[in-house]
Amino acid sequence: MIRLQKLCKSYGERVILQDLDLHLEAGEFAFLQGRSGSGKSTLLKLLYREQTEFAGRIDIDAVPIEQIRKFELRRMMGVIFQSFELLPRKTVMENVALAGEVVGKRWGEIEPEAQRLLARVGLLDRKDVFPDQLSGGEQQRVAIVRALLNRPRILLADEPTGNLDSETAFEVMQLLKELHVEENMAMLIVTHSERLVEQFPAKTWMMEQGRVRVV
């Protein structure tokens, strides 16, 4: 599904990624672990094309990523961020629905799916509140629902538990694991937390100084 070959990325003299070879299969769950500054987030940004310059190859379903239009690529993917990226002026339901709106779905399609997913993460009764009325864990669950609304084939999560306490981080990760099975999608979770990786055994790539090794 996602295949990286000899992927290199640098900012001027500073090498961030060096000769990376990775392969994430459809429906696979994997962690990308590493210290801050090891290049994990840069790799994710290259995958959802927030950054576009690199050397080597990134193929999505055997198609070079440069040949896929940015918005079409992003419709295949759901992305979750450490900072949740919820819109403060929109309610929980509106934040979730935004994912459907931007791809032109009708409200009749969006609403039942949003309700189903919000109920799944235990937030249906909070659908009309604003993000600042939610706890960090709840905000991240809303962000997860938003990322899943269009049933993407790949979910990319950039430090999804980075802003959460350890107990909430565990709950969120457990939710992601369950959703991975239920929704049958590939998930690549970027984290610096060794503890989480130990708690949820899965394929793990360790990034160190721009290179990667399978743990």
Place this chain on the structure above:
Amino acid sequence: MNRQSCMYMLRDAREGIQRNIGAAAAAAVLIFVAVLIAGILLLGRFGVGDLMGYLESQVAMKLYVDPAADTKAIAAILQEKSFVQSVEIETKAQMLERLAGFFAGREHLLVSFQESQIPDAIRLELRDKTQIKLVAEQLQTMNGITKVVYPQEFAETILRWSAQLNQYGLGLLLGLGALAFGMVFIAMNLAMYQRQQEIRVRLLLGANPWHVRGQFLFEGWLIGFVGSLLAAVAIYWLFSGMLLPLQKQFPLVFHFSQQLVYEMMGGMALAGSLLGLSASYASTRKLINHA
């Protein structure tokens, strides 16, 4: 883009403009003023055109006679000319009588006319209106004639004033148009700044960058359309409140066409819309480049 996307766009435009109401209103007001000035200049042009046509269709002129000269003798000479249709003498007494009607109720103003040295005048009607200027120039040199007054001369003065007014008006219009363009540009930049997180999230969720840009183009268009629509309504109000009564009073002079005014209003709305659209197009270039 489907109907549902249009509905989302309308909702987002309403929310976006509400968040940025000050800048949006200022931009709409500037567009209103610029388009209103354009409309007034155009209406003025129609009026001046009608007035010019009327004046130029006139075949009469007035000759003021030297008090030392024999008015009747001069009139007799003129009567013999081939280009003259009719000759009519107007004495000081006849003129005062005519003015008395005009100054009814304000007779004290007429006293100064009664006491002044008003010369006799000869009202001349020509056979051919195209010759009036040439004839006026010739008669100006005739012995016993002190002054020749003819409508075409007045028309030329009006034309000169009108050209000058149009020139200043056009300058003002261009200045205000540029200001309005800049204001919409700023309003859209402000809107994008306020909504940069939303733009980023939309793009990351898979929005087509042109749809995201389209949202701002739509808002720019809406600002331009509202401003120019109000200006078009104001122009219609001016037309029906001032020009139509004028036309009723002087039906031979003015012939304003209602159809033309409607077309002008449509043109104004289109011009304002284009102004708003082009300003937001310019301000969102970066958005599409960095999407």
